[in-house]
Amino acid sequence: xxxxxxxxxxxxxxxxxxxxxxxxxxxxxxxxxxxxxxxxxxxxxxxxxxxxxxxxxxxxxxxxxxxxxxxxxxxxxxxxxxxxxxxxxxxxxxxxxxxxxxxxxxxxxxxxxxxxxxxxxxxxxxxxxxxxxxxxxxxxxxxxxxxxxxxxxxxxxxxxxxxxxxxxxxxxxxxxxxxxxxxxxxxxxxxxxxxxxxxxxxxxxxxxxxxxxxxxxxxxxxxxxxxxxxxxxxxxx
Amino acid sequence: xxxxxxxxxxxxxxxxxxxxxxxxxxxxxxxxxxxxxxxxxxxxxxxxxxxxxxxxxxxxxxxxxxxxxxxxxxxxxxxxxxxxxxxxxxxxxxxxxxxxxxxxxxxxxxxxxxxxxxxxxxxxxxxxxxxxxxxxxxxxxxxxxxxxxxxxxxxxxxxxxxxxxxxxxxxxxxxxxxxxxxxxxxxxxxxxxxxxxxxxxxxxxxxxxxxxxxxxxxxxxxxxxxxxxxxxxxxxx
Numbered sequence: 455x456x457x458x459x460x461x462x463x464x465x466x467x468x469x470x471x472x473x474x475x476x477x478x479x480x481x482x483x484x485x486x487x488x489x490x491x492x493x494x495x496x497x498x499x500x501x502x503x504x505x506x507x508x509x510x511x512x513x514x515x516x517x518x519x520x521x522x523x524x525x526x527x528x529x530x531x532x533x534x535x536x537x538x539x540x541x542x543x544x545x546x547x548x549x550x551x552x553x554x555x556x557x558x559x560x561x562x563x564x565x566x567x568x569x570x571x572x573x574x575x576x577x578x579x580x581x582x583x584x585x586x587x588x589x590x591x592x593x594x595x596x597x598x599x600x601x602x603x604x605x606x607x608x609x610x611x612x613x614x615x616x617x618x619x620x621x622x623x624x625x626x627x628x629x630x631x632x633x634x635x636x637x638x639x640x641x642x643x644x645x646x647x648x649x650x651x652x653x654x655x656x657x658x659x660x661x662x663x664x665x666x667x668x669x670x671x672x673x674x675x676x677x678x679x680x681x682x683x684x685x686x687x688x689x690x691x
Numbered sequence: 692x693x694x695x696x697x698x699x700x701x702x703x704x705x706x707x708x709x710x711x712x713x714x715x716x717x718x719x720x721x722x723x724x725x726x727x728x729x730x731x732x733x734x735x736x737x738x739x740x741x742x743x744x745x746x747x748x749x750x751x752x753x754x755x756x757x758x759x760x761x762x763x764x765x766x767x768x769x770x771x772x773x774x775x776x777x778x779x780x781x782x783x784x785x786x787x788x789x790x791x792x793x794x795x796x797x798x799x800x801x802x803x804x805x806x807x808x809x810x811x812x813x814x815x816x817x818x819x820x821x822x823x824x825x826x827x828x829x830x831x832x833x834x835x836x837x838x839x840x841x842x843x844x845x846x847x848x849x850x851x852x853x854x855x856x857x858x859x860x861x862x863x864x865x866x867x868x869x870x871x872x873x874x875x876x877x878x879x880x881x882x883x884x885x886x887x888x889x890x891x892x893x894x895x896x897x898x899x900x901x902x903x904x905x906x907x908x909x910x911x912x913x914x915x916x917x918x919x920x921x922x923x924x925x926x927x928x
Contacts, residue, residue, distance in 0.1 A: 474732055481718035481738070491760045491767070495711055495749065498742055501718070505739035512732065523728045530728070 460633035462570050463518065467525030468627070468634065469563050469578060470511035471533055474526070476556060477504040479537050483548040493545070496590050500552055507581040514577055528631060532623045539619045546598055546605065547612050550685065553591045555616040557681045561674050562624060566637035588684070595685045610687040617678060639667050697870035699807050700755065704762030705864070705871065706800050706815060707748035708770055711763070713793060714741040716774050720785040730782070733827050737789055744818040751814055765868060769860045776856045783835055783842065784849050787922065790828045792853040794918045798911050799861060803874035825921070832922045847924040854915060876904050 480501035488494035512522040540555055542548035560582040567578035599606055628635035682688040717738035725731035749759040777792060779785035797819040804815035836843055865872035919925040 471728075474728075474735060477735055477739070478718050478722040478731075481715050482722065485715040485719065491708075491711075491763055494715075495745065495759070498711060498714055499746070502714070502739050502742035505735055508732065509736070522732070526728055 461566075461637045462574050463515070463520050463525050464528070464631050464634040465563065465566050465570060465578065465637060466511050466515050466518075466520075466574065467522075467527075468529040468533075468631075469581065470508055470515065470522060471526035471529045472559060472563070473504045473508035473511060473581065475533050475537060477501050477508060480504060480548075480552060483542055483552075487542060487545045487548045489545055493594070496594075497548070497552065500590070510577060510581055514574075529627065532627050532630075536619055536623045540616045546595060546609060549591045549595050550609050550613055550687075551616060553588065553595070553685060554613045554678070554681050555620065558617050558620050558674065558678055561677050562620075562638070565670060565673070566634065569637045592684050595687075599686045606687060609685075610682070613682060613685075613687055638670060639663055698803075698874045699811050700752070700757050700762050701765070701868050701871040702800065702803050702807060702815065702874060703748050703752050703755075703757075703811065704759075704764075705766040705770075705868075706818065707745055707752065707759060708763035708766045709796060709800070710741045710745035710748060710818065712770050712774060714738050714745060717741060717785075717789060720779055720789075724779060724782045724785045726782055730831070733831075734785065734789065737827070747814060747818055751811075766864065769864050769867075773856055773860045777853045783832065783846060786828045786832050787846050787850055787924075788853060790825065790832070790922060791850045791915070791918050792857065795854050795857050795911065795915055798914050799857075799875070802907055802910070803871065806874045829921050832924075836923045843924060846922075847919070850919060850922075850924055875907060876900055 478501075480497055484494045484497035484501060488497055515522040515525050540551055542551050563578055564582055567575045570578075595609075599609075628638070679688065715738075717734060721731045721734035721738060725734055752759045752762050777788060779788050800815055801819055804812045807815075832846075836846075865875070916925065
C-alpha cells in the first residue's frame with residue numbers, strides 16, 4: 455500500500471473510469487462520425503489503447519486489494535456529465551476532443567501523480583503517454599484547417615468549451631474528494647501528503663498553497679496552449 | 692501473395708470489417724446495456740480484443756499490397772445489415788450475441804480459411820480464437836438462467852434469429868463474392884482453389900460439391916449446438 459491510500463485509490467479510480475469511458479465514447483464517435491473506414495479504424499485504435507490503459511489501472515486497484523468498481527463509482531457522475539456536455543457534433547470536433555479534452559484531463563492526473571508513491575506515479579505516467587493518439591489526430595486536424603481555415607475559430611471555441619467543462623467538473627470533484635484534491639494542491643512533498651490534513655490543523659501555510667495553485671494552473675495552461683498550437687488552433691510559440 | 696489472391700483478399704477483407712464493426716457494436720452494447728461497471732468493463736474487454744484482431748488483419752492486407760479500406764468495402768452493407776437486424780434489446784441478448792452470433796460468423800471464416808495458404812489460415816485461426824470471450828459470457832448467461840430459467844426459451848429464440856440472419860447475409864455475400872464462396876464449398880484442395888473456376892468449365896463434379904456443402908453445414912450446426920449447450924440454451928450432449 456502507498457503512503458496515501460485514500461488519495462492513491464481515488465487517483466487510480468478516477469483515472470480507471472476516465473479511461474473506460476473514454477474508450478466507450480471514442481468508439482461511439484468512431485462508429486457514428488468517422489467519414490471513412492480508414493478514419494473509423496484510426497479512432498477505434500485510439501479507443502482500444504484507452505481500454506488497455508483501463509486494464510492496467512483496474513489490475514493495480516485489484517492488486518491493492520480494492521474493488522475497482524467501488525473505486526470508480528464516486529467519479530461516474532462527474533465524468534459522464536463531462537462527456538454529456540462535450541458530445542462532438544462532427545468528426546473534427548471528435549478529433550479535437552480526443553486530443554485537447556483528453557489532454558487537459560491527463561494533465562490533471564499527471565499533476566496528482568507527482569505526489570503519490572513512485573510505483574503509482576510510474577503507472578499513471580505510462581497510462582497517460584499520448585504519443586500514439588497525437589500523430590493521427592494532429593495530422594487530420596491540420597489537414598482540415600489547411601483546406602478550410604475558416605474552421606479555426608469554431609474549433610478553437612469548441613476546445614475552450616471542453617476545457618471550461620473540465621475545470622468545472624474538476625472543481626466539483628475536488629470538493630467531493632478532498633484526498634484527491636490534496637494531491638493537486640498540497641505543498642507537502644510526496645511522502646508527507648497523507649499527513650497534510652494534520653498539517654492543516656497545525657496552521658499550514660495557506661499562502662504557499664496559493665502559490666502552488668498558481669503554479670499548477672500555469673503548467674496546465676502551458677500544456678493546453680502547446681496542444682492548441684500543435685493542432686493549429688492558436689499561433690505556435 | 693497467395694495462390695488465391697481474390698479469395699484471400701476477400702476473406703481478409705470481410706473478416707477485418709467484421710472485427711472492426713464487432714469492436715464498435717460491442718463497445719456500444721457495453722456502454723448502453725451493461726448493468727454494472729464490472730460488466731461494462733468485461734464486455735469492453737471483449738470489444739478491445741476484436742480491435743486487436745482487426746489490426747492484425749489490416750496489417751496483413753497492407754503487407755499484401757492491398758488497401759484495407761478497399762478490401763473491406765464490399766462487405767460493409769451485409770455486415771451492417773446483420774448488426775441492424777440483431778441489435779440486442781438487453782444485456783443478456785448482448786451477451787448471447789457476443790457468443791453465438793460472433794461464433795457462427797467465426798465458423799464461416801474458419802471454414803473458408805481451410806482452403807487458403809497456410810500463413811493466412813494461421814492468421815485467421817489466431818484471430819478467431821474464442822477463449823477470452825467465452826469464459827466471461829458463459830458464466831454470466833448461465834448464472835442468469837439459473838436465477839430465472841424461464842428466460843431460456845426467449846434467449847434460445849434470439850440465438851436462432853441471429854443464426855438465421857447470419858445465413859441470410861452469408862447467402863447474399865456468397866452470391867456477390869464468388870471467390871469467397873468458392874473457399875467455402877469448392878471440392879478443390881487448398882493449393883488448387885484459385886483454379887476452381889477453370890475446373891468448373893471443365894465440368895467439375897457437382898455431386899461432390901453438394902456432399903461438401905452438406906458436410907460444411909453439419910460442421911456449422913455441430914459447433915453452433917455446442918455453443919448453445921455451453922450457454923445452457925439447449926440440453927448438452
